[in-house]
Amino acid sequence: MFSVNYARNLTLYAYLYCMMQPVKDIRRRNNVNIFGTGEKVMIFAHGFGCGQHMWRYIWPAFEKNYKIILFDYVGSGQSDRSSYNSERYGNLNGYAQDVLDVCNELGLKKVIFVGHSVSSMIGVLASIKRPQLFESLIMISPSSRYVNDSEYVGGFERTDIEELLETMEKNYVGWANFLAPVIMQNADRPELELELNASFCSTDPVIARQFAEVTFLSDNRSDLAKVRHPSLILQCSNDLIAPLEVGEYLENHIPGSTQMIMNATGHCPHLSSPEETIRLIKEYLA
């Protein structure tokens, strides 16, 4: 008599059903921390590896003039690991949803997004989905694709990445650093809290393995042309993970982007050369 379509129309009931599901507190889920006294908002998004502590040398330089938002992606840093969902975080869009969730939860608009490494592309995905939430993008050591592809130089061969994933499969990277804090926590000794807090680079090895796969096998080249916000590309001069060719490719393919080649080497200029990183961001925002 009537089709399934009719049933589907009654979204109202479906929404009610959805409303009954427990909503996880986003602030706790993503370990959101807010600092600073300014009006304008800067959100700092960490890359693959360690959590929000990676920004510790950077954000204090902006706290006088900006509202600073720090967070950990679900599965990284001190986020709520029980919220990890391998379907969601099997795609960079799942990570982009974390950024959008945090912005929605805090009612943020016209945000200056600062992303390191893979977070640069996560920021791109978030900004093209909800352009109204963002004002500009600052990308530190970004890459649109890590694996070489005919003319495109990403820096790695597919076998390199497969070897990386295999290495991570062996779980050695994380176990000692990941399990240690849990053991300490069980000991219930408050004097160890400092050390516990110092465990921010620990990652659940299984999650780290999937994050590595999603990161290093990602290909966001077709998203670059969709960027509508002004953007800054901070390119290190000798970065194994994001070589100079990648920075040039990004600058050529992201409309309204500016590339600065840093004196800093390696993949983490915000740790190795915080002064230069701060100076270039300040110059760009001025």
Place this chain on the structure above:
Amino acid sequence: MNQTDFILEHLPCGCIVFQADGVISYVNPALCEILGYNRDELPGVSIESLLTISSRIIYQTHLFPMLKLQGYANEVFLTLKTITGSPAPVIVSIKASRELDHVYYIGTLTTVREREKPEYEASLVSRKTGNESDALAKLGNEFELKQQQLDSKLSQLYELSEQYIQIGKVLTHDMQEPIRKITFYFNALLSENKEKGLSGDSRKISIINKSVTRLRKLTNALFDFVSLNSTNEAIISLNGEDLLREAELEVKQSLGINDFTIHISQVTKFFGKYEQIKRVFVELIKNSVQNRNPERPLIIKIHSIQIQSNTYQIHPDKYNYVDHIQLEFADNGIGFDGQFNSHIFNLSNKLNSNSDGVGMGLTLCKQIITQHNGYIRGSSNRGEGAIFTIVLPVTQAYQ
């Protein structure tokens, strides 16, 4: 040779000292043996040059940040590149030590070739398969439960939708006839009175007239809304630009208003029901026209991109990111108060009391978009124009 040197020289594991920039200043004989280098070849080179590419990634993303931020890293698994190019898996522990103004990183490296032996791998495999079968059984149970829940929800929805159709029929079709009669006899009465020279109370007459007109418009719109489901349209490949231009023409003809401009960016083809999607475009353009700012010519900018979005909209823990088309309608009209962002899609909630619409258009849009497994949202700040964003799957797999 003093005792400390003696111990270092004969240590049964590799020992390395490097500076903050990664340049090696010391290696012991055991490490040279693992790598196959002569002792004087290693000081001065970068620690990264001794690692395979995958281990260099781990060095950059984990080891270096850990050393920099917490001053140590324990039991990190790395693969060294020996002089012949063959890999040497090692477990590394490194600690930062300060001497005067200099930071040195002192590390020990132990080979783990033995642990690569089959029994170790076998234990990993059995642990993994054990976990997998547990996980499978759990999933099976969850699936069964979900199916039952889904079935029960569906039967409730069928029941509700039947009621909904019945109410819709009564509300719309059955009410149209009495309204038509009232209008007819009211007009007849008016003209009779005119002939007899009875003027009556013109204010009251005009109120009755207005109310009847509004009632008729409302029932028509409701009828429209309810009957949207009864048409059985096929899903075809749609050319968004053509459809938008047709919708523009339709609005211009039906409202008799021509003084607005629509800019359309390139739209990728997507699948949907032709008439229904056109209807959405018509309603959105109409909405902009009805809420235009009288002080400036109306401009609607339609921007389209392809994004990946989750196909699951209700289930909180399900994710499947597939290609969607995102269409953004931005106008320079009067906008609406941001607090009503979701309110605007509710049935007959009209924010602009000056427009002559009945407040059904956006509800209709939402219904159509939902049927197409997409979603729509609106955002605005009063005075700044409104932005409506539609996100639709490129293909309609579940219809």
